Amino acid sequence: xxxxxxxxxxxxxxxxxPRIVVVGGGFGGLELVKKLVRAPYxxxxxxxxxxxxxxxxxxxxxxxxxxTSSIVFPFRKRFQHKSNIYFRMGEVIHVHPExxxxxxxxxxxxxxxLVIATGAVTNFYGMKDAExxxxxxxxxxxxxxxxxxxxxxxxxxxxxxxxxxxxALMDFMIVGGGPTGVELAGALAELKKHVFPKDxxxxxxxxxxxxxxxxxxxxxxxxxxxxxxxxxxxxxKMGVKVMLNTAVKSYNGEEVLLASGEKLLCxxxxxxxxxxxxxxxxxxxxxxxxxxxxxxxxxxxxxxxxNIFAIGDVACMxxxxxxxxxxxxxxxxxxxxxRWLAKNFIRMAKGKSLKPFxxxxxxxxxxxxxxxxxxxxRGLRFQGFFAWYIWMFVHLLYLIGFRNKIFxxxxxxxxxxxxxxSNRLIIGRPQ
Amino acid sequence: xxxxxxxxxxxxxxxxxPRIVVVGGGFGGLELVKKLVRAPYxxxxxxxxxxxxxxxxxxxxxxxxxxTSSIVFPFRKRFQHKSNIYFRMGEVIHVHPExxxxxxxxxxxxxxxLVIATGAVTNFYGMKDAExxxxxxxxxxxxxxxxxxxxxxxxxxxxxxxxxxxxALMDFMIVGGGPTGVELAGALAELKKHVFPKDxxxxxxxxxxxxxxxxxxxxxxxxxxxxxxxxxxxxxKMGVKVMLNTAVKSYNGEEVLLASGEKLLCxxxxxxxxxxxxxxxxxxxxxxxxxxxxxxxxxxxxxxxxNIFAIGDVACMxxxxxxxxxxxxxxxxxxxxxRWLAKNFIRMAKGKSLKPFxxxxxxxxxxxxxxxxxxxxRGLRFQGFFAWYIWMFVHLLYLIGFRNKIFxxxxxxxxxxxxxxSNRLIIGRPQ
Numbered sequence: 085x086x087x088x089x090x091x092x093x094x095x096x097x098x099x100x101x102p103r104i105v106v107v108g109g110g111f112g113g114l115e116l117v118k119k120l121v122r123a124p125y126x127x128x129x130x131x132x133x134x135x136x137x138x139x140x141x142x143x144x145x146x147x148x149x150x151x152t153s154s155i156v157f158p159f160r161k162r163f164q165h166k167s168n169i170y171f172r173m174g175e176v177i178h179v180h181p182e183x184x185x186x187x188x189x190x191x192x193x194x195x196x197x198l199v200i201a202t203g204a205v206t207n208f209y210g211m212k213d214a215e216x217x218x219x220x221x222x223x224x225x226x227x228x229x230x231x232x233x234x235x236x237x238x239x240x241x242x243x244x245x246x247x248x249x250x251x252a253l254m255d256f257m258i259v260g261g262g263p264t265g266v267e268l269a270g271a272l273a274e275l276k277k278h279v280f281p282k283d284x285x286x287x288x289x290x291x292x293x294x295x296x297x298x299x300x301x302x303x304x305x306x307x308x309x310x311x312x313x314x315x316x317x318x319x320x321k322m323g324v325k326v327m328l329n330t331a332v333k334s335y336n337g338e339e340v341l342l343a344s345g346e347k348l349l350c351x352x353x354x355x356x357x358x359x360x361x362x363x364x365x366x367x368x369x370x371x372x373x374x375x376x377x378x379x380x381x382x383x384x385x386x387x388x389x390x391n392i393f394a395i396g397d398v399a400c401m402x403x404x405x406x407x408x409x410x411x412x413x414x415x416x417x418x419x420x421x422x423r424w425l426a427k428n429f430i431r432m433a434k435g436k437s438l439k440p441f442x443x444x445x446x447x448x449x450x451x452x453x454x455x456x457x458x459x460x461x462r463g464l465r466f467q468g469f470f471a472w473y474i475w476m477f478v479h480l481l482y483l484i485g486f487r488n489k490i491f492x493x494x495x496x497x498x499x500x501x502x503x504x505x506s507n508r509l510i511i512g513r514p515q
Numbered sequence: 516x517x518x519x520x521x522x523x524x525x526x527x528x529x530x531x532x533p534r535i536v537v538v539g540g541g542f543g544g545l546e547l548v549k550k551l552v553r554a555p556y557x558x559x560x561x562x563x564x565x566x567x568x569x570x571x572x573x574x575x576x577x578x579x580x581x582x583t584s585s586i587v588f589p590f591r592k593r594f595q596h597k598s599n600i601y602f603r604m605g606e607v608i609h610v611h612p613e614x615x616x617x618x619x620x621x622x623x624x625x626x627x628x629l630v631i632a633t634g635a636v637t638n639f640y641g642m643k644d645a646e647x648x649x650x651x652x653x654x655x656x657x658x659x660x661x662x663x664x665x666x667x668x669x670x671x672x673x674x675x676x677x678x679x680x681x682x683a684l685m686d687f688m689i690v691g692g693g694p695t696g697v698e699l700a701g702a703l704a705e706l707k708k709h710v711f712p713k714d715x716x717x718x719x720x721x722x723x724x725x726x727x728x729x730x731x732x733x734x735x736x737x738x739x740x741x742x743x744x745x746x747x748x749x750x751x752k753m754g755v756k757v758m759l760n761t762a763v764k765s766y767n768g769e770e771v772l773l774a775s776g777e778k779l780l781c782x783x784x785x786x787x788x789x790x791x792x793x794x795x796x797x798x799x800x801x802x803x804x805x806x807x808x809x810x811x812x813x814x815x816x817x818x819x820x821x822n823i824f825a826i827g828d829v830a831c832m833x834x835x836x837x838x839x840x841x842x843x844x845x846x847x848x849x850x851x852x853x854r855w856l857a858k859n860f861i862r863m864a865k866g867k868s869l870k871p872f873x874x875x876x877x878x879x880x881x882x883x884x885x886x887x888x889x890x891x892x893r894g895l896r897f898q899g900f901f902a903w904y905i906w907m908f909v910h911l912l913y914l915i916g917f918r919n920k921i922f923x924x925x926x927x928x929x930x931x932x933x934x935x936x937s938n939r940l941i942i943g944r945p946q
Contacts, residue, residue, distance in 0.1 A: 095717065152584075152940070153937070158940060239603075239604045244526070282595040283589075506916075
């Protein structure tokens with residue numbers, strides 16, 4: 085190790101270029117690093133996983149539609165032969181802005197520039213019991229856990245003669261009527277209609293209730309009234325019990341208490357009701373704002389620093405006209421900020437001034453089931469069959485890796501014609 | 516529940532037919548149940564997993580070549596619309612032959628006929644330390660654990676500046692030169708040659724040693740001298756360090772001690788050196804024979820009983836001419852016994868006498884790498900390119916499920932042309 089760089093991960097030498105450390109390889113971090121290939125920087129990407137996760141399709145892994153490997157992509161494979169890009173698997177523990185250093189689970193590392201792209205985690209809004217008993221939908225482990233739970237519950241239901249207890253095993257409550265909640269509810273309804281009656285002829289599938297609970301008066305809050313209403317109509321048709329204007333007060337793993345005072349027995353509650361940012365310990369309080377997000381200027385610089393940046397869900401840029409509370413915590417702003425910041429880094433290297441970021445909102449979409457999706461594009465709103473095609477096309481487009489695109493596409497074709505979801509496997513040691 | 520059948524799993528009613536309980540849905544159990552569809556029996560299949568596992572391809576999951584879901588198949592999907600077949604997920608704890616009952620993790624169940632098809636587990640021959648520290652290769656969990664270990668080791672090697680410690684992370688020792696050991700060694704050698712140099716340009720891949728240790732004087736003990744020699748030649752060419760006539764004495768997780776007294780540092784030791792049967796507790800000692808196998812007659816009846824049967828690895832049929840020590844513990848005898856026993860059950864139902872089983876040995880094959888396999892058929896021995904095609908064809912043929920066949924085939928084509936193994940993912944919570 086060189087004496088002038090006392091803090092770097094073992095084995096990671098300086099290559100004589102300014103070092104950008106990027107924490108997190110989600111949509112934002114990955115786009116940033118991709119655009120910094122061959123830029124005059126040493127780029128070190130740190131992530132706790134060795135792969136990028138395509139979160140928008142997690143719900144399909146959870147409901148046996150896709151296999152895990154189709155929606156993840158190893159970072160090392162993405163950056164083969166990219167000599168200025170370094171990947172290290174580890175978790176960041178603390179940032180020391182004065183020393184330009186971060187501490188991680190695999191050692192400390194100095195940076196010239198730090199980019200925080202740590203994304204978001206499930207927000208339980210302080211409900212400890214829900215946090216303990218509910219399932220999330222933010223990671224591959226969450227998705228596999230839900231898949232295992234769904235199948236274990238049904239196997240257990242077969243062995244349960246008490247009707248009330250059996251029903252509690254067959255019921256699912258999804259809290260949160262955003263895209264994830266809507267898509268998950270739709271996928272469960274398809275399992276109920278097309279798959280489980282064949283797998284479990286001994287069970288009365290009418291007993292399987294799918295509740296979708298939303299505190300606001302409409303589903304898909306960020307979309308048009310037209311899209312919300314159509315999604316509600318689709319879900320109703322598919323037998324999902326949508327409860328609007330309904331907040332969850334507590335959940336003990338067996339019973340959920342609604343704000344109305346109503347109680348429902350339910351062994352499985354999936355929480356998609358909110359996210360909060362996942363910032364790094366060590367930043368001063370004045371750099372943080374609502375929901376744990378880092379306050380950033382128009383160049384994604386964290387307020388108070390000129391060498392620390394934040395992008396994506398973890399960043400709150402209040403200066404973009406039309407987005408006074410920051411950009412929505414979804415993939416498109418993260419990707420655009422990642423790409424934009426890369427350009428700014430390259431401008432910086434050339435001694436040029438930085439250019440402010442502006443979010444280009446292409447629109448929002450969500451799918452409910454086969455031939456059923458809702459799409460709001462700029463000035464263009466449509467639902468149904470064509471929207472569903474667009475949804476699939478866009479997801480394939482953004483999925484990373486040609487092989488993944490092919491395999492997901494083939495899976496979708498297979499499922500479309502067979503009405504099957506093939507991956508209903510419990511992977512893991514028997515309990 | 517009817518009073519005349521006091522012991523049955525909750526929710527599992529008698530359907531007025533004699534009940535066959537099959538324990539284990541491996542190659543033998545699955546073939547048996549398939550052939551009993553629509554036979555005049557109530558067939559209850561019990562397995563601790565909800566899916567069949569195609570064990571011959573586990574090594575490809577472990578070395579990132581295939582995804583888990585391609586080599587497993589949900590039992591319920593296989594037996595959809597088969598009204599006399601019942602699946603229950605659970606582990607059998609004890610058999611009570613006098614009461615014609617088994618106790619399981621999900622309750623007790625009466626049987627008219629019991630078929631033990633519980634297969635085999637890794638045999639460490641009493642070496643407690645190896646059992647504790649070595650990795651096995653008998654289940655999906657084993658395969659994922661090895662895959663995670665390989666990738667974690669390499670990530671850790673990057674952070675290890677001490678050369679000896681780094682080497683220990685990059686070395687792999689496989690104990691056992693049977694098909695699994697040979698195939699695994701070959702797949703690791705391909706990772707070393709085609710994948711890791713691109714993924715880990717910072718590491719010296721020459722430091723990655725793959726040892727294949729076999730106590731006997733030749734590899735692939737059950738195959739012809741020609742096949743053994745060719746496999747050895749292939750492995751040598753691929754850089755695998757094959758150590759014949761070498762037994763392992765102990766392994767503490769860091770260092771392996773060979774019978775010769777030689778010691779080698781090695782963080783990862785994979786044990787494929789032997790299997791032993793996995794019989795059910797409750798059988799009298801006189802029903803068991805060497806290696807834990809159940810002694811069966813020519814009709815697969817466990818000695819001492821006329822309503823308990825054993826098939827596959829767990830059965831030892833000493834009466835088949837040419838197989839004085841029982842059949843080899845591999846898939847073909849298990850599948851043939853399963854099919855044959857189904858026929859005998861159907862004969863029984865018709866009041867006909869049972870027919871004795873004879874094993875038809877079609878041959879053995881093993882693959883070492885791309886274009887490299889060895890095949891011994893009846894009177895026909897060949898190696899190389901054509902053998903490799905035959906190996907792939909046979910494995911696709913026996914893989915369960917049309918979709919799995921297609922996906923494995925596409926994966927193989929993809930890997931063949933890209934020289935890539937795409938699933939190098941660490942799935943699980945960060946450590």
